[in-house]
Amino acid sequence: MHSYESQMQWTWGAAVAISSVLARDLQHKPRARLLLSGGSTPAPVYAALSKAPLDWDRVDIALVDERWLLPDDPDSNSRLVRESLLQNNATKARFENITRPGRSIEEAVNTANLHAQAPPGVVVLGMGEDGHTASLFPRMQGLDAALESRAAYVSADATGCPGAGKFLRRISLTPAGLAPAHTRLLLIRGESKRKLLDRVLDGNDPHEYPARIAFLTPGATLDIHWCP
Numbered sequence: 572m573h574s575y576e577s578q579m580q581w582t583w584g585a586a587v588a589i590s591s592v593l594a595r596d597l598q599h600k601p602r603a604r605l606l607l608s609g610g611s612t613p614a615p616v617y618a619a620l621s622k623a624p625l626d627w628d629r630v631d632i633a634l635v636d637e638r639w640l641l642p643d644d645p646d647s648n649s650r651l652v653r654e655s656l657l658q659n660n661a662t663k664a665r666f667e668n669i670t671r672p673g674r675s676i677e678e679a680v681n682t683a684n685l686h687a688q689a690p691p692g693v694v695v696l697g698m699g700e701d702g703h704t705a706s707l708f709p710r711m712q713g714l715d716a717a718l719e720s721r722a723a724y725v726s727a728d729a730t731g732c733p734g735a736g737k738f739l740r741r742i743s744l745t746p747a748g749l750a751p752a753h754t755r756l757l758l759i760r761g762e763s764k765r766k767l768l769d770r771v772l773d774g775n776d777p778h779e780y781p782a783r784i785a786f787l788t789p790g791a792t793l794d795i796h797w798c799p
């Protein structure tokens with residue numbers, strides 16, 4: 572758990588943590604693979620990360636989850652990543668959209684699963700105020716199937732889940748998609764999420780708080796980066 576005193580320290584602390592692991596990966600492998608969350612939290616970290624002096628043309632970037640929106644939609648996670656990370660040095664990175672005009676949600680999931688045959692190195696997770704992570708919402712219909720899926724990505728229907736806002740159809744990483752990563756980070760900010768984190772860590776039912784998959788899924792330990 573990394574607790575920072577300010578948002579600026581959090582921003583650079585998390586960005587340096589991610590870039591160090593990517594640099595290490597690039598020393599040993601031809602390509603590094605980074606999965607990123609969207610939402611309202613991570614943009615400053617991604618903007619800082621875009622300035623890292625990495626061999627970005629050997630970095631593949633994909634999404635942890637996407638709302639069922641086209642990549643240019645202002646509320647899509649794809650646009651968030653392009654506008655915050657794919658700038659500065661990181662313009663050379665290869666970015667995989669999940670959605671595309673004319674692609675059905677099933678085709679989008681299949682495409683995401685094809686890309687996921689290359690296992691992720693680093694996965695950056697977020698956590699909503701309701702304890703969701705990726706697009707896995709508390710007690711969402713189909714949550715069991717997503718948690719048990721052997722596929723890296725599934726389609727999600729968040730009908731009845733207030734934390735999903737107006738974005739009910741989604742595509743989400745599953746525990747199976749998270750498991751192969753050697754590095755897991757959780758980026759959160761604010762006192763309410765700090766209190767929520769205590770509740771999330773103090774239990775083991777992912778139906779109550781799907782964010783628990785971040786530490787319950789076998790594999791890498793979880794690095795949490797928090798600031799007020």
Ligand SMILES: O=C1O[C@H](COP(=O)(O)O)[C@@H](O)[C@H](O)[C@H]1O
Nearest residue numbers: 608609610611612697698699705
């Ligand atoms: O809808 C989503 O929410 C979570 C958390 O977002 P935040 O706004 O509370 O930071 C995010 O991790 C996920 O990628 C996104 O699709």
